[in-house]
Amino acid sequence: MGGYVRIAVRGVGRNRLIAGSAGVTVTVLGLLHTHATDLTPPEGLRLPPAAALFPAGLALLIYAAPRGGRVRTGAVALCVLAAVALASASTLVVVATAALLVAAAAIRPGDPGRPGDARPEYAETLWQSMDEAVMVLDVNYRVIDVNRRWRELTGYDSAAEAPPPPLPGAGGDWLLSRADGTEVPVLATVAAIPDEAGAPRGYVATYVDIAERKRAEDALSDHAAELERGNAQLAAALAFKNDLTSMLTHDVAQPISSIASLAELLCADWADLPEDIRLELATKIDKNTRRLIKMMNDLQLLFRLDTGTVTARRVPVPLLEVVRAACAETAGAGQVEVTIDEDLSALADRGHLTIVVENLLRNAIAHGAAPVQVRAGRDGPETVRLEVRDSGPGIPDDLLPDLFGRFIRGAGLGLFIARHLVEANGGSMRYEHADPRGARLLVILETAPRG
Template identity: 60%
Template sequence: MHDAARDLGRLSRLTAGCAGVAVTVFGTTALLMSLKGAPPDGFLADPAAALVPAGVALLLQALPVHSRSAGRVVHGSAILLTLAAAALCLAAFPRHAAASAATLLAIAVLVLLGQLIRTLVGADRRRRELAGFTDTLFQSMNEAVMVLDANYRLIDVNRRWRELTGHDADEPVRLDPPPVPPASGGDWLLPRVDGGSVPVLASVAPIPDEQGTPRAYVATYVDIADRKRAEETLSEKAAELERGNARLREANTRLETALTFKNDLTAMLTHDVAQPISSIASLAELLHADWADLPDDIRLELATKIDKNTQRLIKMMNDLQLLFRLDMGSITARRVPVPLHEVAAGVAAASTAAPDEVLIEIDDEPAALADRGHVTAVLQNLVTNAVAYGAAPIVISAARHGEQVDLIVQDSGHGIPDELLPNLFGRFMRGSGLGLFIVRHLVEANGGAVRYEHADPHGARLIVTWESAAG
């Protein structure tokens, strides 16, 4: 409609201008021809004289004006000229009634034509103002906008679209085909002329005609680069916070473990260390107080008990030292072939049990590939536990299975209750002190394993599996 009004306005002004010129020329010519007869009342009494101001009035209304003030001046002048033309017709009416009437009718037609011209010119002016406002609004939008026809051919883009895609203000669009976002819209990457892309929130909407058929499409793009950067920063902060929380949880776990260790160690020291110290103190006090009255055999018995309790304390201190080294991860295994019979004989000889209470059923062949000191410490702890909590006889045996060799310590006591088995090799197992915990870690440091079985018909059977050594 705007294009039709524009074209019709131009054609109307051209037609009205030509008509105004023609009427003015015709009126002037008719007036000059009437002067040859030298009318007695003067040439103004001729109705043809009215056509001159009427034609000039129509010509004025056909002139293009660019301001409202100029338009008012032109319109006012045209009205005055039209009134002058009507006055001339009325002045000539007594002498030339028919000609004057015809001239008045012609003037009326010219007035109507001038009014039509004013209407069309006003419509054209409003169209240009609306088009200018629409274009200003289109170019000043913060969103990037691209307008396409029904076949997705480019019609127009706004300033923001050019900025996002890297086009200059007056540069022809160089993206072919135009970057049309998916119909579903959403987050999308808008391509740029430099080969890069911009993250945008994109959408495309059809513009239907009266039948509902799309006659054009409008695609909009909102720059979300700042939002994406904020999301990435937030994700990084969240990941950093999660890492910090993980470190905090790990530290809390270590603190809880350390607290548990401290509490267990305190409880063990309170019971296991206090008992031999109390026994040593009591026996030493008895010896000191009644030394002169005690016979030699009683003195020897009391001194022997003091020595056993002292050795028990020394072993506890050695176990604690080894425990701290295990917690620090400073235990390393120097694995060499270790003859199991030789180690078993040494441990049995050093045991507090009677010689006939510890039996060795190992020939000279089995050897483990392990740290000799670790093998000795493992066997010492197993035998010590068997002596303390089991019953004689205690049998140390070995059996080879392919590339592995089992070292077995079995007693003849009541065995270990089933409810204690899940935590049997824990750090502070009730009834076994640190011994089995140290056994497990030393065996694992050498690539082995330790397990418990019920002995047949009764008793405890602890089996340590080592890697077998040749010879």
């Protein structure tokens, strides 16, 4: 950086050097013209009178001397002595004048008495005290120098170790490599240093440390993401409340209303009702009560699934035993055809798997048509496949995207709970259209290891 500052002041020093040389020449000619009686100028050349030569030469000398300091004072003294020399025509004065002239010419431009000589040192001090990390490069993009802040920011000791800066025009947010292998985020800019013709003769790369700004931005982003997650949870809770309200309004209200009506009829007309009608009404009350209890149990399980408190205790479970137990607890399961080998087992929670099969059977009986078939077999070396198939019209395509949703209209919570319980046991569940007609619900579980 100091080298580029010195280049800028060379022109001024060159002009003063030329003016000083011309001033010495003209002043010496004036002295000779005054005291040398045998001085004959070349033919065709007329020397101006000494009175004209001295002011011109001394004016050039004064211009060449820097403003202020000992050099300017010496130049003024030289003017006075030269005037005395003209007036007295004394050889001693002429010699003294010449000696002063030589002394003035011998004063170095770098004399500390000149205020302008502090410019390179001032530029160097400014360059090293900058808060920005700065790197100077030549026209071939080789590093010339770096300042103190650059060394502090990167941990490198010399410019030779400097990592390459971004190309001109490719600045902005940048990761600057450090000596310890880490990176610091900086705002980088690269500017060209033009020559007199405007062509680049070097480059200056500047880095501003923005680590604090990045940390603030990351903290703000984390806070915004946390708020977004909170909003998503709030939206999910609101959707759950709306779905639950809808279910309680339709699915739960219907059996409660039926139980209330049947119980009121029995109480009011008990003595007048035949025995068989009493039994029929009591049976309907029992059926709706069981249905209501099933809904309450499903809701309780649903709350546990939503809070993530459902855990599976997986053990080898014989599939044929589980399916037979589920059929015994499901109304209308007398029409179910079961085809499962007795030695086929799955690694699952027995209670969970029983709930899954019961829900799949109820769904097939309620929304499909007989016959309903339950089959199981190996799906690979490490998995088994359980299939529940009905012979009904199948599930419409427009319902498939939400088939395993929490509250699909008319299906209650069965398929939603079944899917989540299967996933809690490390399995998967999907739907397929049966051929030629009907619906197939497939459950894939891990095969139990053989003892």
